[in-house]
Amino acid sequence: MSPIALAQNQPLQSLDEVEDFYKERYPQPMSEAQKKPAVGADPAKKVDEFRNYEADARPTVREFYRLNHAHQTHEFALAKRKEYLGFNRRQMGIWEAAEYLNQLIDDSDPDTDLSQLEHLLQTAEHLRADGQSRWMILTGFVHDLGKILCLWGEPQWAVVGDTFPTGCAYSPKIVFPKFFEANPDFRNPRFQTKNGVYEEGCGLDAVNLSWGHDEYIYNVCKDYLPMEGLYMLRYHSFYPWHREGEYGHLLNDQDRKHLKDVQAFNPYDLYTKSHAKPDAKALRPYYEDLIAEFFPAKVRW
Ligand SMILES: [Fe+2]
Ligand SMILES: [Fe+2]
Numbered sequence: 001m002s003p004i005a006l007a008q009n010q011p012l013q014s015l016d017e018v019e020d021f022y023k024e025r026y027p028q029p030m031s032e033a034q035k036k037p038a039v040g041a042d043p044a045k046k047v048d049e050f051r052n053y054e055a056d057a058r059p060t061v062r063e064f065y066r067l068n069h070a071h072q073t074h075e076f077a078l079a080k081r082k083e084y085l086g087f088n089r090r091q092m093g094i095w096e097a098a099e100y101l102n103q104l105i106d107d108s109d110p111d112t113d114l115s116q117l118e119h120l121l122q123t124a125e126h127l128r129a130d131g132q133s134r135w136m137i138l139t140g141f142v143h144d145l146g147k148i149l150c151l152w153g154e155p156q157w158a159v160v161g162d163t164f165p166t167g168c169a170y171s172p173k174i175v176f177p178k179f180f181e182a183n184p185d186f187r188n189p190r191f192q193t194k195n196g197v198y199e200e201g202c203g204l205d206a207v208n209l210s211w212g213h214d215e216y217i218y219n220v221c222k223d224y225l226p227m228e229g230l231y232m233l234r235y236h237s238f239y240p241w242h243r244e245g246e247y248g249h250l251l252n253d254q255d256r257k258h259l260k261d262v263q264a265f266n267p268y269d270l271y272t273k274s275h276a277k278p279d280a281k282a283l284r285p286y287y288e289d290l291i292a293e294f295f296p297a298k299v300r301w
Helices: 016-025 043-056 059-071 074-084 094-101 116-129 134-142 145-152 177-182 213-221 227-235 253-270 280-294
Strands: none
Touching: 016 043, 016 059, 016 253, 059 177, 074 213, 094 116, 094 134, 094 145, 094 280, 116 134, 116 253, 116 280, 134 227, 134 253, 134 280, 145 213, 213 227, 227 253
């Protein structure tokens, strides 16, 4: 497979840079006490933490977030849903999609960094080693397949990075909040009230989050995985909610119920990265069986 060169205006050398940055921001898995769906706990402490990790962020990561916050408008997020969620690009099986994603070669060090397929396998294998349910292991295997958006010409800022609600006020706990000042929505008063275009308690399903790989893979898998897994897919990058406890006013009972699922998944995504590379060839039969249990042979993308 031929490497796909990354286009201009793509500041990250590797998509991993964003994930490494998450780990710098959240070096520890959440404790059980922190998992309470508290809104706005410890405001003073969080402000300091922001300052540190913003100051320490690599210039490439800072530039990535500058682009992300400037360009992810409400209208952009709606337009991308329309563009991609008709699923008329191709039909592929899940393993095939993982191999397809694996063409995404960025400039990271091939000796120490994991490929996309290796990250998926490592996440899934950690879930498996912990005795998690089969649907959850499979959720781990598919969770980043939405990054194939990069192969279809989407810029990094429209694929990865933390997601956030568009069409309402930005939480100050979103990383690099200052960069939102360059977003056209910032000057639209309708989008800058607490609830914005939403009703209080409307539920996240009704909220147009910034566009990225989470929303795409959720929609691909919507008919095939249990609700718990679908929450893990759809909101794994929604750090302002699952790590910062923000946007409580938009949640409904279903969101409050499944927050713990998103939080249970996060450590497997974030803290399992090691340089021990999983053996894709040896693992493939296990995953093909697991995939066949939940998905049809071909899925629409
Ligand atoms: Fe992800
Ligand atoms: Fe991931």
